[in-house]
Amino acid sequence: MRVLLTGGAGYIGSHTALVLIERGHEVVLLDDFSNSSPEAVRRVEELTGARIPVIEADLADRSAAAAALEGVDFDAAIHFAGLKAVGESVVEPTRYYRVNIDSTLALLDLMRERGVTRLVFSSSATVYGDPEYVPVDEAHRAGVGLTNPYGWSKFMNEQIIRDAQAAWPRLGAVLLRYFNPVGAHPSGRIGEDPSGIPNNLMPFIAQVAVGKRERLSVFGDAYPTVDGTGVRDYIHVMDLAEGHAAALERIEAGVEVYNLGSGTGSSVLEVVRAFEEASGRPVPYAVAPARAGDVAEIAADPSRANARLRWRTTRSLADACRDAWTWQSANPDGYAA
Numbered sequence: 001m002r003v004l005l006t007g008g009a010g011y012i013g014s015h016t017a018l019v020l021i022e023r024g025h026e027v028v029l030l031d032d033f034s035n036s037s038p039e040a041v042r043r044v045e046e047l048t049g050a051r052i053p054v055i056e057a058d059l060a061d062r063s064a065a066a067a068a069l070e071g072v073d074f075d076a077a078i079h080f081a082g083l084k085a086v087g088e089s090v091v092e093p094t095r096y097y098r099v100n101i102d103s104t105l106a107l108l109d110l111m112r113e114r115g116v117t118r119l120v121f122s123s124s125a126t127v128y129g130d131p132e133y134v135p136v137d138e139a140h141r142a143g144v145g146l147t148n149p150y151g152w153s154k155f156m157n158e159q160i161i162r163d164a165q166a167a168w169p170r171l172g173a174v175l176l177r178y179f180n181p182v183g184a185h186p187s188g189r190i191g192e193d194p195s196g197i198p199n200n201l202m203p204f205i206a207q208v209a210v211g212k213r214e215r216l217s218v219f220g221d222a223y224p225t226v227d228g229t230g231v232r233d234y235i236h237v238m239d240l241a242e243g244h245a246a247a248l249e250r251i252e253a254g255v256e257v258y259n260l261g262s263g264t265g266s267s268v269l270e271v272v273r274a275f276e277e278a279s280g281r282p283v284p285y286a287v288a289p290a291r292a293g294d295v296a297e298i299a300a301d302p303s304r305a306n307a308r309l310r311w312r313t314t315r316s317l318a319d320a321c322r323d324a325w326t327w328q329s330a331n332p333d334g335y336a337a
């Protein structure tokens, strides 16, 4: 297939581009580079030996995106493009809704105009809110009590895609609810390159280990969990990328939703210890107040994706820490260097 990857220069998009190329697909990337670097694409080209067409455009600007994509053919789209910083979404809700929703609307219109019937969408475990039970399966209620515009925008996008599919039954859409993506390609050539202070745990830990930051703040140690710190389901970004390929290769008309997670929860302190072991570096930390909007514990029940997509995770948290460390230590300033 020839696959359009919106936001394809980003963290998950770049790893997915690599996996798709290795599985024999062709990719075309569309990105405005608002949160990524052309260097990531260059490195995917270097790792795969493929030449990757890149269209620089703002997908939320419907006419600009349509003009930029004129004459560019594709059989399927994976829609990664969007803004993803939870805290920032609370401060700038209208920007988050505009970018995250307008880009999906533009892509859906464009696909329908062109008769492109396969869509994979980057959703998030955040749509489950504070879960009633763990591990959560796809039957768990979604869109209840979400605490930030980012999360709402994911839930709204899921609904928009369902409505678009109902109005155009040939469309086959897969909503992938990612748990916590971490790690990097084992080469250390591509990885997660957050701008400014990392919001997420693993990149923050990696910057502490490499000496860029003094210590980790552990957000809360009084949750009802194994050691009082928050528990999440960390999934290696290469496993996640393979999940996209599996979903893409099995799309049928209709809407399917899948959890992409490992099925195992790890606490903040377990991640700290795993990273120390993988890197051989100390990760000093101090306990800080809990972060607003955080849940105590969430993990995926990935059995639907395991069964129907014939996909499962094969990499451990230790593998993710090792690969994140390879990336971080070789690229202490990310792609900027």
Ligand code: NAD
Residues within 6 Å of the ligand: 006, 007, 008, 009, 010, 011, 012, 013, 030, 031, 032, 033, 034, 035, 036, 037, 057, 058, 059, 060, 061, 079, 080, 081, 082, 083, 084, 099, 103, 122, 123, 124, 125, 178, 179, 180, 181
């Ligand atoms: P990322 O920021 O690295 O990638 C997003 C890409 O989209 C970037 O390259 C950015 O430049 C691009 N982009 C943003 N706005 C755009 C626009 N208007 N037009 C064109 N391109 C635009 O983020 P990521 O971690 O790779 O996440 C990819 C997708 O997965 C996002 O939709 C995100 O919300 C979702 N997701 C991420 C996580 C996570 O923890 N990383 C978890 C669940 C879901």
Ligand code: WQD
Residues within 6 Å of the ligand: 084, 086, 123, 124, 125, 126, 179, 180, 181, 199, 200, 201, 202, 204, 216, 217, 218, 219, 220, 229, 230, 231, 232, 268, 291, 294
């Ligand atoms: C993980 C754990 C923190 C940073 C977010 C989004 C979610 C999804 C993935 C996009 C929690 C703790 C963190 C730190 C800490 N993104 N922590 N110190 O919050 O599970 O999920 O990213 O869809 O929607 O909400 O991930 O990596 O921020 O936090 O103690 O400096 O680490 O409290 O328990 P989170 P995270």
